[in-house]
Amino acid sequence: MIPAPFDYEVAESVDHAIALLADREDSKVLAGGHSLLPLLRLRVTRPSVLVDVGRLDELSYVRDAGTSIAIGALTRHHDVATAPLLQEHNPFVSYVAGLVGDPQVRHRGTIGGSLAHGDPAADLPAVLLALDGEIDIAGAAGVRTVASADFFLGVFETAVGPQEIVTEVRVPKLTAEHGWSYLKFRRRSLDWATVGVAAFARRSNGDIGEPAIALVSMGATPLRARASEAAWASGQDPGPFADEGTDPPGDTNGSAEYRKHLVKVLVRRAAEEASRH
Amino acid sequence: MRSVSFTVNGVAHELELEPRELLVYVLRERLGLTGTVVGCDTSSCGACTVLLDGESVKACTILGVQADGAAITTIEGLAENGSLHPLQELFHEHHALQCGYCTSGMVLAAVSLLAENPSPTSDEIRHALEGNICRCTGYQNIVDAIEAAAR
Numbered sequence A: 001m002i003p004a005p006f007d008y009e010v011a012e013s014v015d016h017a018i019a020l021l022a023d024r025e026d027s028k029v030l031a032g033g034h035s036l037l038p039l040l041r042l043r044v045t046r047p048s049v050l051v052d053v054g055r056l057d058e059l060s061y062v063r064d065a066g067t068s069i070a071i072g073a074l075t076r077h078h079d080v081a082t083a084p085l086l087q088e089h090n091p092f093v094s095y096v097a098g099l100v101g102d103p104q105v106r107h108r109g110t111i112g113g114s115l116a117h118g119d120p121a122a123d124l125p126a127v128l129l130a131l132d133g134e135i136d137i138a139g140a141a142g143v144r145t146v147a148s149a150d151f152f153l154g155v156f157e158t159a160v161g162p163q164e165i166v167t168e169v170r171v172p173k174l175t176a177e178h179g180w181s182y183l184k185f186r187r188r189s190l191d192w193a194t195v196g197v198a199a200f201a202r203r204s205n206g207d208i209g210e211p212a213i214a215l216v217s218m219g220a221t222p223l224r225a226r227a228s229e230a231a232w233a234s235g236q237d238p239g240p241f242a243d244e245g246t247d248p249p250g251d252t253n254g255s256a257e258y259r260k261h262l263v264k265v266l267v268r269r270a271a272e273e274a275s276r277h
Numbered sequence B: 001m002r003s004v005s006f007t008v009n010g011v012a013h014e015l016e017l018e019p020r021e022l023l024v025y026v027l028r029e030r031l032g033l034t035g036t037v038v039g040c041d042t043s044s045c046g047a048c049t050v051l052l053d054g055e056s057v058k059a060c061t062i063l064g065v066q067a068d069g070a071a072i073t074t075i076e077g078l079a080e081n082g083s084l085h086p087l088q089e090l091f092h093e094h095h096a097l098q099c100g101y102c103t104s105g106m107v108l109a110a111v112s113l114l115a116e117n118p119s120p121t122s123d124e125i126r127h128a129l130e131g132n133i134c135r136c137t138g139y140q141n142i143v144d145a146i147e148a149a150a151r
């Protein structure tokens, strides 16, 4: 399958990318291309020009930023999965980056692309939501910071405007008090999550504080499971409440009813694992 | 059209490419390197795997223009001085192929794995092949061949 024709420009800097995007109608950012090229091949989307930010090495890094770890938007899943700083300070993020797709996908796909694409079946957005991470977005007016809670707006819809680019993602540093779990249920190991659950909490003397549970493929965006979080904080099994407020799709991986059942099982298991881990 | 230059198996190429040309078709149709095959054309099967600057990638999910400046290795580039790459030998010895359609992708995925992790466990090998589908062998002999190379 061959994509419809488009023009192609290589961005030399973030400002150059923003200028190139503004130059033409229907322009689109190209990062790792591992969500965009499949869509182009199917001709689901037909941009006039792709602005390739894939060569902006200055946006590929993992850095210590004090209380948080900063990850450049162009950092590839493989590099997020193997970065020593993340393995030390936030192994949750590196573990989940290592579960995205397969090695070939992880060699190309980027964390910024994964977030900006806004696919509710994607793994890293849910982790970012559970961790209350922050995302920097650069546009003609400068850089703004958006909380992960305000970033995901709908299916393939995020806070990133058509002439903006994601530049950095920040996640907190974790301590030995923090427990986490990510359960990705899929039929084959290369598949996307039928349902995914990211669970995260602070543990002290057997109590659970600041619990966060985020769900993959249970609605138009990654979702926080608020009722389950409340149950977990009060020492109850969070599982039975996990489908509250969800609106899962039905597709070849599972019907909506199946997902509503599955999410309860996975939330219980993830909370158990995060309580121990 | 856009001018692009890269090396394939150590040979430098300068090409005028349409931006929408996928790397796999550049390799097959422009350069005649048909060892890289198209299995699914939907980024799922890994048959089109090549090395881009040493790392495994799916050539059906990269534009030729994105490879500008890169060093590409295809299955044709693994043998040296007329003798097969050790992994090619081991695939042969362990009978790790039947129809052979997945084989070039499997071998290159394995080369990339061993560059990152020279002594993977059998479990790690299986995980590293999650992007490569084989419809014939049942994978066992492929894993055996790679395990033999890892030792």
Ligand SMILES: Cc1cc2nc3c(=O)[nH]c(=O)nc-3n(C[C@H](O)[C@H](O)[C@H](O)COP(=O)(O)OP(=O)(O)OC[C@H]3O[C@@H](n4cnc5c(N)ncnc54)[C@H](O)[C@@H]3O)c2cc1C
Pocket (backbone or CB within 6 Å): A028, A029, A030, A031, A032, A033, A034, A035, A036, A037, A038, A053, A073, A074, A099, A100, A101, A102, A105, A108, A109, A110, A111, A112, A113, A114, A115, A116, A117, A121, A122, A123, A124, A160, A164, A165, A166, A167, A190, A191, A192, A193, B042, B043, B044, B061
């Ligand atoms: C076979 C296969 C399996 C996969 N499995 C999984 C999986 O299990 N879990 C999962 O989460 N993902 C999976 N993915 C998707 C993969 O993680 C993608 O890499 C990711 O979703 C998009 O990142 P990218 O860098 O490739 O973005 P691209 O494809 O280049 O871009 C995607 C979208 O985001 C926009 N964009 C990209 N970067 C930026 C930026 N910095 N600023 C603004 N906009 C930007 C683009 O304009 C485009 O609209 C899979 C992909 C494939 C091909």
Ligand code: FES
Pocket (backbone or CB within 6 Å): B037, B038, B039, B040, B041, B042, B043, B044, B045, B046, B047, B048, B049, B058, B059, B060, B061
């Ligand atoms: S042809 Fe490229 S992954 Fe199947």
Ligand code: FES
Pocket (backbone or CB within 6 Å): B096, B097, B098, B099, B100, B101, B102, B103, B133, B134, B135, B136, B137
């Ligand atoms: S040998 Fe036939 S697909 Fe693998």
